[in-house]
Amino acid sequence: MKSLYSRLVIACAVLLSVLLTGLGIVLGQFFPLFAEDSDLLLQRQYWFFLILTLAIAFVLSLFIATRMMIQYARPIDDMTKIATQIAHGDYLARVQTSELEYDNDLAKAINKIASNLQEMSTMQAMEKERLKTLIESMGSGLLMFGRGGTVNLLNEVFEKTFGLSKNEVVGKTFKDIGLPIAIENLIEDVFMKEQVRAEQVKIDSSDHQSYMSVYGAPVIGIHGNWLGIVVVIHDITELVRLEEVRKDFVANVSHELRTPVTSIKGFTETLLDGAMDEPVILKEFLEIIQKESDRLHLLIDDLLELSGIEREGFSLTYAAVNVKEMIDDAMRIVSRGMEQKKMRIVAEVPEDLIIEADAGRLIQVMVNLLSNAINYSKEKTTVTVTVTSFMNEVVMTVRDQGIGIEQSELPRLFERFYRVDRARSRDSGGTGLGLAIVKHLVEIHGGRVEVESKLGVGTTFCIHLPILHNK
Numbered sequence: 001m002k003s004l005y006s007r008l009v010i011a012c013a014v015l016l017s018v019l020l021t022g023l024g025i026v027l028g029q030f031f032p033l034f035a036e037d038s039d040l041l042l043q044r045q046y047w048f049f050l051i052l053t054l055a056i057a058f059v060l061s062l063f064i065a066t067r068m069m070i071q072y073a074r075p076i077d078d079m080t081k082i083a084t085q086i087a088h089g090d091y092l093a094r095v096q097t098s099e100l101e102y103d104n105d106l107a108k109a110i111n112k113i114a115s116n117l118q119e120m121s122t123m124q125a126m127e128k129e130r131l132k133t134l135i136e137s138m139g140s141g142l143l144m145f146g147r148g149g150t151v152n153l154l155n156e157v158f159e160k161t162f163g164l165s166k167n168e169v170v171g172k173t174f175k176d177i178g179l180p181i182a183i184e185n186l187i188e189d190v191f192m193k194e195q196v197r198a199e200q201v202k203i204d205s206s207d208h209q210s211y212m213s214v215y216g217a218p219v220i221g222i223h224g225n226w227l228g229i230v231v232v233i234h235d236i237t238e239l240v241r242l243e244e245v246r247k248d249f250v251a252n253v254s255h256e257l258r259t260p261v262t263s264i265k266g267f268t269e270t271l272l273d274g275a276m277d278e279p280v281i282l283k284e285f286l287e288i289i290q291k292e293s294d295r296l297h298l299l300i301d302d303l304l305e306l307s308g309i310e311r312e313g314f315s316l317t318y319a320a321v322n323v324k325e326m327i328d329d330a331m332r333i334v335s336r337g338m339e340q341k342k343m344r345i346v347a348e349v350p351e352d353l354i355i356e357a358d359a360g361r362l363i364q365v366m367v368n369l370l371s372n373a374i375n376y377s378k379e380k381t382t383v384t385v386t387v388t389s390f391m392n393e394v395v396m397t398v399r400d401q402g403i404g405i406e407q408s409e410l411p412r413l414f415e416r417f418y419r420v421d422r423a424r425s426r427d428s429g430g431t432g433l434g435l436a437i438v439k440h441l442v443e444i445h446g447g448r449v450e451v452e453s454k455l456g457v458g459t460t461f462c463i464h465l466p467i468l469h470n471k
């Protein structure tokens with residue numbers, strides 16, 4: 001810029017000096033006019049001519065200088081402004097090349113730099129956004145410590161897991177955050193040994209217990225320099241709980257199977273050891289063996305049933321079901337047991353209530369509930385079945401006047417193999433899986449089961465089902 005302005009000034013000076021030299025020549029011509037004896041009129045004419053020439057020269061040089069300024073200096077000024085804007089991060093600024101007569105290449109180069117920078121910053125913003133989304137949606141808690149050993153990054157999952165906010169954590173060392181001691185130890189270990197560490201930790205808080213899978217690793221830059229450490233924490237409480245449930249289930253199944261098998265084995269051995277020679281004992285033992293194998297059979301059937309229902313891909317066969325007919329079918333199935341205990345069923349079911357459901361599975365649900373009502377009631381009592389419908393829901397209730405269930409037992413009632421009274425359930429031929437099957441079947445119908453009970457008064461099971469199946 002400076003050199004350009006000086007070039008302009010020099011150009012003006014040269015022009016002026018050319019004009020003044022010309023003026024000198026003219027002056028030389030007229031010089032004798034300055035003598036004392038010279039003509040006064042001529043002298044005046046000379047001065048007028050001189051001043052006029054000077055004025056013309058001034059206006060001319062001013063005009064030329066201004067033109068040159070417009071052509072050279074102003075576009076450069078504009079480009080300087082745009083370049084400054086770009087330098088300050090406004091990558092959308094552009095030089096208007098169409099307005100330029102020349103210096104187009106410089107303008108194009110500035111525009112190219114701006115568009116490259118704009119592209120780079122867009123890419124960078126995209127990368128940053130992608131990384132942020134990844135960090136926030138990874139489903140695990142993330143914590144990063146910088147080279148100085150303080151936290152410089154964490155995600156929302158981490159905040160939620162430990163109930164800490166970003167402000168409370170960023171800039172602090174791992175000792176100051178207030179993490180569970182097991183996690184603190186792991187982080188310390190990664191800092192000290194600069195090695196990857198993965199561990200499952202159990203965290204006891206005042207109201208519950210949780211399990212976390214913690215992974216800590218040093219962050220090494222591309223040139224092998226140590227940049228800090230990263231810690232990924234995943235809540236595996238639900239996984240551990242499911243694993244416990246699975247272990248319990250295997251233990252329960254083994255136990256349930258072992259009891260009848262031990263019994264069958266024992267009685268068979270006793271018979272083979274000579275007891276079979278006594279016809280009375282033989283009959284009695286064979287009856288026990290038959291009863292135990294029936295129980296074994298029932299248990300295996302229920303287990304297969306439950307695993308079938310729980311298997312992925314299990315589906316119901318939906319059709320229009322007349323609720324009254326379905327309940328009549330279920331009552332027919334349990335009628336023998338009813339008669340044996342001289343019990344009575346009262347059914348209050350609307351005649352023409354039709355719902356969309358799997359009839360076979362609903363009969364199974366009702367049979368399980370009615371069988372329980374019979375098994376856990378005294379003789380000559382009444383079981384009441386009522387069905388009501390409201391809006392888009394049907395409610396089926398099975399109420400007995402049986403032994404009832406303690407309030408504290410109700411939350412676990414639908415668990416597999418959970419029994420209030422193990423001996424009684426076994427005597428009545430129960431497998432401990434009936435209510436688990438009921439719950440599953442009702443839930444895959446999109447419904448829910450509720451239970452109310454009073455010890456010594458009776459129990460009521462309520463099944464809520466949608467009238468129409470939501471596909």
Ligand code: ADP
Nearest residue numbers: 372376419420421425430431432433434435459
């Ligand atoms: P079970 O085969 O032992 O009957 P269920 O899963 O059907 O298994 O029921 C679980 C437990 O719930 C039973 O062992 C019993 O203790 C209790 N129970 C179920 N229904 C009733 C009822 N109508 N009255 C009292 N107790 C019941």
